[in-house]
Amino acid sequence: VLGGDVKEVVLLDVTPLTLGIETLGGVATPLIERNTTIPTKKSQVFSTAADGQTQVEIHVVQGERPMAGDNKSLGRFILDGLPPAPRGVPQIEVSFDIDANGILNVSARDKATNRQQAMQIIPSSGLAKEEIDRMMRDAESHAAEDTRRKEEVEARNIADSAVYGAEKFLSDNGDKIPEQNRADVQTQIEAVKSAMSSGDATGMQQAAERLQQALQQAGAAMYQAGAAGPESDGGPEAGPSSNGRSDEDVVEGEFSDAN
Numbered sequence: 603v604l605g606g607d608v609k610e611v612v613l614l615d616v617t618p619l620t621l622g623i624e625t626l627g628g629v630a631t632p633l634i635e636r637n638t639t640i641p642t643k644k645s646q647v648f649s650t651a652a653d654g655q656t657q658v659e660i661h662v663v664q665g666e667r668p669m670a671g672d673n674k675s676l677g678r679f680i681l682d683g684l685p686p687a688p689r690g691v692p693q694i695e696v697s698f699d700i701d702a703n704g705i706l707n708v709s710a711r712d713k714a715t716n717r718q719q720a721m722q723i724i725p726s727s728g729l730a731k732e733e734i735d736r737m738m739r740d741a742e743s744h745a746a747e748d749t750r751r752k753e754e755v756e757a758r759n760i761a762d763s764a765v766y767g768a769e770k771f772l773s774d775n776g777d778k779i780p781e782q783n784r785a786d787v788q789t790q791i792e793a794v795k796s797a798m799s800s801g802d803a804t805g806m807q808q809a810a811e812r813l814q815q816a817l818q819q820a821g822a823a824m825y826q827a828g829a830a831g832p833e834s835d836g837g838p839e840a841g842p843s844s845n846g847r848s849d850e851d852v853v854e855g856e857f858s859d860a861n
Contacts, residue, residue: 615640618734621698621706624661624670626651627755633698636666640704645697647713649690657682658694660710662723666741668752674737681710681719689766750803757803757810761794764810768817780827783820790816 616639622632625648633644650658659680665673684692693713700706709720741748768791772784779787790813797809 615702615704617642617700618729619664619674619737620666621662621664621676621700622670623648623696624663627759628670629752629755630663630665630668630670630673633696634700640700641702643697643699645695647693647695649694650684650687650692651689653689654686655689655692656684656686658684658710660696660708660719660721662706662708662721665737667744668748669755672740672744672748676706676723677708677721679708679710679719679721681712681717683715683717684712685714688770690763754801754803754806757806758798758801761798761806761810764813765791765794768813771817771820775824778824778828779820780823783816783823786816787813787820 616637617634618636620630620632620636621634622630625631631646631648633646634642648658657680659678661670661678662676663670663673664676667673681694684694695711695713697709697711698706699709704725706723706725707720708723709718711718768787772779772787790809794806794809794813797805800806
């Protein structure tokens with residue numbers, strides 16, 4: 603017979619699979635990772651992917667694969683009534699809150715207007731162990747293919763953002779940019795668009811990097827020309843950015859238009 607003190611054992615419930623939302627390009631962006639102890643809460647800030655976007659769709663998914671369509675869909679809802687604004691400007695806070703009973707509350711709030719929508723996902727009986735095991739095996743067996751697909755989507759998103767920022771820079775600064783630099787930026791914009799048509803992740807990344815270099819050179823030349831000319835009547839303008847938005851607290855995931 604074994605002797606000794608009996609110690610209390612506390613069994614903690616955990617999330618069996620990762621929970622997240624679908625973002626631009628069909629990527630599954632995780633908010634609560636698998637094996638997280640519940641109750642728990644997590645929030646992240648996202649933005650829009652198109653100019654003038656007035657609504658976004660929140661699609662909640664569960665699973666370990668990087669693309670939303672390959673995971674289990676738990677539900678979706680629309681946050682509308684967003685003020686029209688350039689892409690990347692709105693800040694939409696998405697929150698996942700799982701209580702001790704495993705009930706998931708999902709909310710999306712526009713920080714500018716405090717407009718909010720929410721949904722509650724109640725587990726009927728939870729996922730069977732066999733289903734969880736199957737989903738984990740699927741993630742492992744498709745790991746290489748999934749990685750390639752995600753890299754292509756992320757490269758495309760970066761390239762598209764670079765083109766948007768460059769075109770906005772040319773439009774905003776007009777004749778302030780020396781003609782040769784303007785031509786160089788336009789050439790690199792077309793190169794990025796061509797790379798996006800090919801669908802090659804490495805090609806898109808390299809083209810976007812060359813575009814950023816051309817933008818930096820154009821920005822430097824513009825300021826040098828301004829310093830050599832008549833004194834301007836205002837302070838220095840912001841230099842070229844990749845997409846024209848502030849990076850403060852904004853996760854690099856965007857919602858496509860729900861329309």
